[in-house]
Amino acid sequence: MTVTRGRIDKRQAILAAAFTVFARDGYRQASVDTVAATAGVAKHTIYNHFGDKQSLFREAVGALADDALARNLAAVDLLRPDREPAEALTEVGLRLAECYCDEKSWALRRLLAAEAGSMPELLDIVRDRATDKVNDALADRFARLALAGRLKLTDPAVAAEQFGALLTGPLETRSRLGTRTLPPTELAEVAGNAVQTFLRAFGA
Amino acid sequence: MTVTRGRIDKRQAILAAAFTVFARDGYRQASVDTVAATAGVAKHTIYNHFGDKQSLFREAVGALADDALARNLAAVDLLRPDREPAEALTEVGLRLAECYCDEKSWALRRLLAAEAGSMPELLDIVRDRATDKVNDALADRFARLALAGRLKLTDPAVAAEQFGALLTGPLETRSRLGTRTLPPTELAEVAGNAVQTFLRAFGA
DNA sequence: TCTGATCTGCACTGGTCAGTGCATTCTACT
DNA sequence: AGTAGAATGCACTGACCAGTGCAGATCAGA
Numbered sequence: 163m164t165v166t167r168g169r170i171d172k173r174q175a176i177l178a179a180a181f182t183v184f185a186r187d188g189y190r191q192a193s194v195d196t197v198a199a200t201a202g203v204a205k206h207t208i209y210n211h212f213g214d215k216q217s218l219f220r221e222a223v224g225a226l227a228d229d230a231l232a233r234n235l236a237a238v239d240l241l242r243p244d245r246e247p248a249e250a251l252t253e254v255g256l257r258l259a260e261c262y263c264d265e266k267s268w269a270l271r272r273l274l275a276a277e278a279g280s281m282p283e284l285l286d287i288v289r290d291r292a293t294d295k296v297n298d299a300l301a302d303r304f305a306r307l308a309l310a311g312r313l314k315l316t317d318p319a320v321a322a323e324q325f326g327a328l329l330t331g332p333l334e335t336r337s338r339l340g341t342r343t344l345p346p347t348e349l350a351e352v353a354g355n356a357v358q359t360f361l362r363a364f365g366a
Numbered sequence: 367m368t369v370t371r372g373r374i375d376k377r378q379a380i381l382a383a384a385f386t387v388f389a390r391d392g393y394r395q396a397s398v399d400t401v402a403a404t405a406g407v408a409k410h411t412i413y414n415h416f417g418d419k420q421s422l423f424r425e426a427v428g429a430l431a432d433d434a435l436a437r438n439l440a441a442v443d444l445l446r447p448d449r450e451p452a453e454a455l456t457e458v459g460l461r462l463a464e465c466y467c468d469e470k471s472w473a474l475r476r477l478l479a480a481e482a483g484s485m486p487e488l489l490d491i492v493r494d495r496a497t498d499k500v501n502d503a504l505a506d507r508f509a510r511l512a513l514a515g516r517l518k519l520t521d522p523a524v525a526a527e528q529f530g531a532l533l534t535g536p537l538e539t540r541s542r543l544g545t546r547t548l549p550p551t552e553l554a555e556v557a558g559n560a561v562q563t564f565l566r567a568f569g570a
Numbered sequence: 571t572c573t574g575a576t577c578t579g580c581a582c583t584g585g586t587c588a589g590t591g592c593a594t595t596c597t598a599c600t
Numbered sequence: 601a602g603t604a605g606a607a608t609g610c611a612c613t614g615a616c617c618a619g620t621g622c623a624g625a626t627c628a629g630a
Contacts, residue, residue, distance in 0.1 A: 204577060206620090214619080215618065275476045328535075355524055
């Protein structure tokens with residue numbers, strides 16, 4: 163359609179294929195040839211677009227972070243101050259847990275951990291583009307709930323940090339770093355436990 | 367001294383060097399030649415002892431898990447039912463946080479995450495030899511405290527899971543997967559926050 | 571139809587590395 | 601002193617892979 167439409171399509175296809183392959187094989191193990199084959203594209207095309215393997219990896223990770231951000235913010239957005247906290251928190255907790263346990267989210271975290279040593283800037287990319295914003299949004303909602311007298315807390319940021327921890331910690335352990343898929347009932351159980359403890363500590 | 371003393375010493379030296387190198391370079395990137403050089407040993411000696419690179423890695427990870435287990439259990443052991451829970455929990459929390467933030471512990475977790483896809487049995491090794499036992503010990507202490515009327519909780523295992531999560535979650539975020547070293551004051555802050563929230567939820 | 575940019579297929583270089591083979595040396599025990 | 605198991609040094613194979621070069625195909629817009 164537009165001047166560079168075909169070019170943009172290739173780029174997207176490459177990024178998607180890249181993440182798939184990196185997620186499956188790991189950054190080092192994955193070969194650019196495999197990415198090219200998966201994307202249905204010549205290896206040269208990849209180098210034309212991204213320069214080298216590392217830049218391709220960075221961009222693929224960034225794209226995934228943007229994806230994750232959108233889904234997480236949509237979940238947090240359900241936490242409106244006029245809703246009953248217990249009910250709203252349970253829904254938000256479950257949604258966030260689902261985001262966190264998404265296959266691609268696990269892959270992203272494993273890739274980050276694997277390459278944190280050699281490419282520490284990756285962590286900043288993901289934090290700047292996703293993690294921090296989700297945490298801020300959650301803290302903002304908590305602050306509003308506190309103002310409305312529906313939560314008792316001194317520091318909304320800490321509350322957000324801990325709500326997240328109560329979800330992610332158990333999920334990480336139980337799903338074995340994402341190598342085991344949790345049944346929906348267990349997801350709900352973890353979210354329920356988190357909300358229960360959170361409200362015991364901070365409920366009005 | 368004994369018949370195989372020299373042999374055992376070599377083995378230990380290799381395991382220590384292996385973990386150091388794997389921790390620094392990652393499993394794929396690390397070369398057996400580098401491990402041999404670091405251990406001050408011929409490459410052949412490594413293959414004599416461990417067969418191949420993967421087995422060496424497994425054994426090095428297992429040894430680290432044993433180390434970590436000992437230090438974590440020592441921390442949990444401070445939680446005696448006759449102590450004031452607030453005080454004891456704070457001390458235990460801080461100790462556990464220190465264990466968790468140990469340089470080698472971070473390296474171990476990063477290696478696990480990196481290779482979880484290709485060697486899922488690693489996760490079982492570490493869980494069987496360390497994680498599960500620490501959690502069980504903690505749950506056991508919580509159960510005793512509840513019996514003594516010093517905690518109000520329905521499920522000690524869930525309480526232990528969540529106490530751990532309140533520590534590890536914030537530590538993971540703040541230290542950026544272990545790439546940033548937390549100042550002792552921040553460690554204490556995280557532990558303090560965790561204990562405060564935990565006692566708000568479960569304190570008698 | 572022409573032109574320039576992009577894409578493709580293929581072959582190639584240079585480098586790394588796991589694992590092996592062999593001849594030699596060391597060490598501990600008898 | 602003698603012997604067997606262990607350790608060493610070194611050279612080598614086979615495989616994998618990032619990145620490049622080139623010659624030709626494709627497709628856009630003028």
